[in-house]
Amino acid sequence: MTDALKRLIQAAQQPEKADLIIQNGTVVDVFSLETFEADVAIKDGYIVGIGTYPNGKQVVDASGKYVMPGFIDGHIHIESTMVTPSEFSRALIQYGVTTVVTDPHEIANVAGKIGIDFMLEDAANADMDILMKLPSCVPATPFEQNGATLTADDLRPYLTHPTVIGLAEVMDYPSVLNANPDMLEKIRMTTEAGLEVDGHAAGLPDTALNVYSSAGIRNDHEAVTAEEAIARVRRGIHVLVREGSAAKDLLALLPAINERNSRRFSFCTDDKHLDELAEEGTVNYAAQLAIQHGLDPLIAIQMATLNNAVCHGIQEKGAIAPGYLADILITDSLETLHPETIIKDGRVLELAALKNSRAVVPEAVRSSLHLKKVTKAALQIPLQKGQKAWVIGVVPGRIITEKIAADVQTEDGFFVADPQNDQVKMVVCERHHQTGSIGAGIVSGLGLKRGAIASTVAHDSHNLVVAGTNDEDMLLAIEEAERMQGGLVIVDGGKVLASVPLRVGGIMSEKTYEEVIVELHVLHEQLATLAEESQNIFMILSFLCLPVIPRLKLTDKGLFDVDSFQHIAVGIPM
Numbered sequence: 001m002t003d004a005l006k007r008l009i010q011a012a013q014q015p016e017k018a019d020l021i022i023q024n025g026t027v028v029d030v031f032s033l034e035t036f037e038a039d040v041a042i043k044d045g046y047i048v049g050i051g052t053y054p055n056g057k058q059v060v061d062a063s064g065k066y067v068m069p070g071f072i073d074g075h076i077h078i079e080s081t082m083v084t085p086s087e088f089s090r091a092l093i094q095y096g097v098t099t100v101v102t103d104p105h106e107i108a109n110v111a112g113k114i115g116i117d118f119m120l121e122d123a124a125n126a127d128m129d130i131l132m133k134l135p136s137c138v139p140a141t142p143f144e145q146n147g148a149t150l151t152a153d154d155l156r157p158y159l160t161h162p163t164v165i166g167l168a169e170v171m172d173y174p175s176v177l178n179a180n181p182d183m184l185e186k187i188r189m190t191t192e193a194g195l196e197v198d199g200h201a202a203g204l205p206d207t208a209l210n211v212y213s214s215a216g217i218r219n220d221h222e223a224v225t226a227e228e229a230i231a232r233v234r235r236g237i238h239v240l241v242r243e244g245s246a247a248k249d250l251l252a253l254l255p256a257i258n259e260r261n262s263r264r265f266s267f268c269t270d271d272k273h274l275d276e277l278a279e280e281g282t283v284n285y286a287a288q289l290a291i292q293h294g295l296d297p298l299i300a301i302q303m304a305t306l307n308n309a310v311c312h313g314i315q316e317k318g319a320i321a322p323g324y325l326a327d328i329l330i331t332d333s334l335e336t337l338h339p340e341t342i343i344k345d346g347r348v349l350e351l352a353a354l355k356n357s358r359a360v361v362p363e364a365v366r367s368s369l370h371l372k373k374v375t376k377a378a379l380q381i382p383l384q385k386g387q388k389a390w391v392i393g394v395v396p397g398r399i400i401t402e403k404i405a406a407d408v409q410t411e412d413g414f415f416v417a418d419p420q421n422d423q424v425k426m427v428v429c430e431r432h433h434q435t436g437s438i439g440a441g442i443v444s445g446l447g448l449k450r451g452a453i454a455s456t457v458a459h460d461s462h463n464l465v466v467a468g469t470n471d472e473d474m475l476l477a478i479e480e481a482e483r484m485q486g487g488l489v490i491v492d493g494g495k496v497l498a499s500v501p502l503r504v505g506g507i508m509s510e511k512t513y514e515e516v517i518v519e520l521h522v523l524h525e526q527l528a529t530l531a532e533e534s535q536n537i538f539m540i541l542s543f544l545c546l547p548v549i550p551r552l553k554l555t556d557k558g559l560f561d562v563d564s565f566q567h568i569a570v571g572i573p574m
């Protein structure tokens, strides 16, 4: 350690000893939101100097270009891209995202510690720095059945792992409010280790923000309005502005951001489908979008770099300054932000030679579907003729849903789908312990006109969720999902039209990101024959099971009213 320090100090004093010099560039100073001409000296993967350096062992000429920090994503679930961490890194690093803060609660809900171990091992093979926060709520609530339970004792050993930087989104607000001993121990042990605790305050009132901030939970990515963002900033809660595939909050939150408070905002993704990610990136895209809508480019860059590092207590990342890690982008435009050169750990990254070795998937994770046979009778929703029902209403561009009291079609005392009125049946089948537990409900706004779709990506318990216009296609979709041991399936007229196998816990593919993109394109082509707006229908479906996001959701135990935090019947008493 001392020798390493000596080498940095020596190179700072004598930059000719630096490993790499970036010359003639315009440095983006994210501390004071300005740019200035200077050379940058790099030694042993660290920036050791900013000044005028005529020589160095290796020189990169940045004449006419900007030199800025590598992008940091403040919160992302890699599993939502449906590829493993090392493949995720290969797909995304080309956009200049050199570090992500990830929460592996998806695979943890399926496979517990074995799932976390796989993610840590696979992430270690990546060019990108994939930093992890420990999943705080597995299961997310007691109102669903997932694949594993993680207590404070289960998590504690991971706190000393070199890439673990804190506790991930605390979604179970009642467990904090009621001072649940295990939840308080998770928070305590994390803050005692000097690490940060992430929030998840979707739809919570200001009093709940007081509870979270008082409990040491001081960042949140669930604000969906400018008012909600300001309420968080005023209580010392850092606001992560989310722009993903299903949740697109950036434009709504932009009005809240100004030069005075910009340090309390940063960009995150949460969940993004692979094809969109490979097409446009993540927080780089969010920064571009913000700039296109009037945000000062330097503030946007600060929100995609330094502010995320500060939010998560990552000391050596997020800026171009001595002592910071040399994760650097060289670009010709502060608007498009597309990096021409990416420097990672002080070395110029060769995009044609990215790391691509992957961890072995444990057999228990490869065969994670333990589903009791599903019968047609189990799919039925008893309703009397003329009886109104509570219907889950999809909200475009949001993962919140509406709770709608609606007239629905019935036949012989059971609900029947009414695709013309965009009302279809939805079931969640428990698939971890063969309990046969099945929740059934009605969803409107999914846009499914024919057939059925099934998925084992169903936040957060990742049971098997199926939506359909008829029972026969729904049953076939369930059978195909089980045969594949997890994945996405579309069925119409008694035939499987397309599928994307996801063997890693039923939520990630074993294939390369390029192969999965091809499978997704075929899936979307076939989906277009069944549904309007088919691009994100599986991502939307995956959030209809999440009982910590308002208002009305469906778990394997039935319809769940998030506001009253309890299960309710589908039929409204006549």
Ligand SMILES: [Mn+2]
Residues within 6 Å of the ligand: 077, 105, 106, 459, 460
């Ligand atoms: Mn999730």
